[in-house]
Amino acid sequence: MEDGIxxxxxxxxxxxxxxxxxxxxxxxxxxxxxxxxxxRDSGHFLGVRTGSSFTAQLRVEAAYEQLYDQAGIMVRVDERHWVKAGIELSDGRAMLSSVLTSGRSDWATGPYEHDSRSFWMRATVAQGVLRVQVSADGRTWPLVRLAPFPEAPSYQVGPMCCTPERAGLRVRFSEFRLMPALGKDLHDLT
Structure with missing residues (x-):
């Protein structure tokens, strides 16, 4: 994250x-x-430039209190092509949330059954495919999302956080790693 913009x-x-x-x-x-x-394109994002394929992961720590409080990872091509994924407070609980945007945004959520105050997110982009994974312990990485994603010579990836309804969510991001794209089998959770 040291060279993020x-x-x-x-x-x-x-x-x-x-x-x-x-x-x-x-x-x-x-x-x-x-x-x-x-x-809206007003959220906080610290983007690190990548090549045409990569895997990035980071640890996220926060205490979500109000509707739509969110923090996680973002991969961005431009203002019309991006994904954000992490924890978002919705319907009174912490949800595993992802928004994939290709001109327009979609939104997918599901209950997060682990401690939402500390988790890891991983994003892999290679050959027009995006793979997003989550981890409660930094060792086991179940799939969150697999989707087509624009091929580009480079991307920006890094920590993202937003509070549409308020200010003041305090988030700690650590253990950021940017590496060559992991070519693991879809059901390899390591």
Missing amino acids: WLNEPKVWTRVGGVLEVTTDPSTDFWRETHYGFT
Whole structure:
């Protein structure tokens, strides 16, 4: 994350020894059109430039308190092509959430059965395919999402957090790793 570039730099953040701590600004979000009809590109994202294929992972620690509080990982080609995935507070509980945007956003959620205050996210992009995984312990990585994703000579990937309904979510990102794309079998959870 040391060479990351901010999209919507938060007013309050620190980066020391590979640990990024962020406090969200008010009314921050990433969303394009679907259902709500609006477009927002105001969330906090620290993007690290990649090559045409990669795997990135990071640890996320936060205490989600209000509707739509969210933190996780983002992969971005441009403002119309991106994915964000992590924990999002919805319907009164922490949900495993992903939004894939190709012109317009979709939204997929499911209950997260582990401790939402500390988890890991992994994103792999290779040959037009995106694979998103989650881990409760940093060792076992079940699949969250497998989807087509635009092929590009490079991407930006890194930590993302938003609070559409408030300000003040404090998030700690650590253990960021950027590596060649893992060519593992779909059911290899390591």
